[in-house]
Amino acid sequence: MTKRPTYVGYIAMSLDGFIATPDGSVEWLDPFNEAVATDGGDGGYGDFIAGIDxxxxxxxxxxxxxxxxxxxxxxxxxxxxxxxxxxxxxxxxxxxxxxxxxxxxxxxHKKVWVMGGGKTQRAALDAGMFDELRVFVMPTILGGGRPLFSPGRQHNLTYVSSREHGGGMLQIDYANKD
Structure with a gap:
């Protein structure tokens, strides 16, 4: 019997919960990527992607x-x-x-990144696929756009940890308890 893969989320959103502008652009993230790079890091992305197959x-x-x-x-x-x-x-x-x-x-596969967008995130969540979810909250309010998760039923998560990154970004790690 093969072991079930670990499904993980790793995604940035605005403070008001959007991952993209209404037209699907993620260019709003560019200044934050530059801030992290200026701090000499990558927000943990290199370590994260190294484990993804x-x-x-x-x-x-x-x-x-x-x-x-x-x-x-x-x-x-x-x-x-x-x-x-x-x-x-x-x-x-x-x-x-x-x-x-x-x-x-x-x-x-051993570790699968549920990359998105919001409909994909919701489908994976409702199918019980997420084991870990890392959300980066960016200090900006887009005022509209594409949400992190499309509408659907409630899911309760377990807080694991949080950490601040350069440029005022907040990383919050959750485990899925569903």
Whole structure:
């Protein structure tokens, strides 16, 4: 019997709970990335990504990341989509959350980053996939945009720790108790 992979979240949001502007842009994060780099760090990203062997992205997020140039090397990528037969560069499997969960289990991945967006985060949360969730709260109010989680049922998390990073960013780590 293969061991279930660990599913983790690692995502930044504005103080009012948005991960992107209404048009899907994440450029609002650029000044904060620069602040962390000025402090001589990467917010723990290097250590985080080193342990990841697969990703789950929504189709829109996947296509956005492809436009930046794929930064995840040869890591497997599972794309959450309702579009039948969806495929392009860096797609290991595509489909609904149960299809992805089964494909990930069969591939034997150890640590999977549920990257997003908000609909993908919600689907993984409702499917009981999150084990750990690291949220970076950025000191800005966007006033609107795409939420960290799409609307859905309540889930209670367990606080693990928090830490301040340069530029006034706050990292909060949770475990999923569902």
């Amino acid at each position: 697969a990703l789950i992205t929504g189709r829109t997020t996947h296509e956005q990341v492809l436009g930046w140039g794929w930064p995840y090397g040869d890591r497997a990528n599972y794309v959450l989509t309702r579009q039948p037969g969806y495929t392009n560069d860096h797609v290991t499997a595509a489909g609904d959350i149960d299809t992805l969960k089964d494909a990930i289990a069969q591939a034997g």
